Amino acid sequence: MGRDYITVVTGLPRSGTSLMMSMLDKGGIAPLKDDVRTADVDNPKGYYEFERVKKLPGDQGWLPEARGRAVKVLGELMKHLPSGFEYRVVFMMRDLDEIVSSQKKMMIRRGEDPDVIPDDELIRLYRTYLKNLKGLVNSSENMRVAYINYNELLSDPDQSFEEIRDLFDGDIDADSMRDAIDLSLYRNRGG
Amino acid sequence: MEKVGIRIDKRIHDRIKERLKSTGFTSVEDYVNYVLDEVLSSMEEDEGEDMSDEDQEKVKERLRALGYLE
Numbered sequence: 001m002g003r004d005y006i007t008v009v010t011g012l013p014r015s016g017t018s019l020m021m022s023m024l025d026k027g028g029i030a031p032l033k034d035d036v037r038t039a040d041v042d043n044p045k046g047y048y049e050f051e052r053v054k055k056l057p058g059d060q061g062w063l064p065e066a067r068g069r070a071v072k073v074l075g076e077l078m079k080h081l082p083s084g085f086e087y088r089v090v091f092m093m094r095d096l097d098e099i100v101s102s103q104k105k106m107m108i109r110r111g112e113d114p115d116v117i118p119d120d121e122l123i124r125l126y127r128t129y130l131k132n133l134k135g136l137v138n139s140s141e142n143m144r145v146a147y148i149n150y151n152e153l154l155s156d157p158d159q160s161f162e163e164i165r166d167l168f169d170g171d172i173d174a175d176s177m178r179d180a181i182d183l184s185l186y187r188n189r190g191g
Numbered sequence: 192m193e194k195v196g197i198r199i200d201k202r203i204h205d206r207i208k209e210r211l212k213s214t215g216f217t218s219v220e221d222y223v224n225y226v227l228d229e230v231l232s233s234m235e236e237d238e239g240e241d242m243s244d245e246d247q248e249k250v251k252e253r254l255r256a257l258g259y260l261e
Contacts, residue, residue, distance in 0.1 A: 076260055107256055126250070
C-alpha cells in the first residue's frame, strides 16, 4: 500500500491499544511487535508490543523498520519520538474509571499493590496527564491524529471506523477491522 | 446542584436579558451558568497544566508497576 509513515497507537495502559493494534492488523497495517510479552488473562489476544520502544529515547534504530507498520507507543514515550518521520497516531481514550479499575485488576495479578494511589487522585492525575499528552500530539507538525474512544468503538464502531479511515486517507480495510472486535471478550471481562 | 450567589454589573445583567430574547434560555442565571461553563471548559482544553515532578513520578511509577515502562 506504500505507506511511508509510521502508524502509532498510543494511550494509557488498558485504554484499548492492543485491540486497536489487532484491528489495524486486520485492516492491512502490519504490527511491529516481538511477542516478548505474551498473551495472558489481561490481554488474551496478546500485547502487540515491541520491547525496543521502551528504550526510547536511547534506542531509535528501529524506527525506519516501523515505516509502513503499526507500533504501540506508551503515551509517556510519545515525547521521545524523533522528528524526521511522519506519524499517523491513533490515540485511544477510555472512561477513566474503567481504566483505573482494569489497571488495578492487572496490578493484583502482577503482585503489585493496586492502592498505592487512591482512585480519585489517580483519575485527577491521568486527566491532567492526558490533556498534556494531547497538547503534545496536537502541536507536533509531523503527527496526524485520530482520537478513538474505546467505549464508543465497542458500542458504535461505524463512527470510529470513519475517523480511522480519514486518518489513513481511506487506505485501510475497515470492514476487516470489524473482525478484530470480539465483543464477548471485551464486554465480559469489564476491563 | 448547589448554588452560590454572586453579584454582576447591572449593565451586564441588562445586556444578557436583552440577549435572552434570541436564545432558548429563560433566565439570566441559566445563561450566565452556561456561558461561564463553556468559557472555562474551553480554557481548560487549551491550557496545558503543569504537573509537579512528584505527580509525574507517581504516574511513571504506576506505568512501571503495570509493566509498560522500564
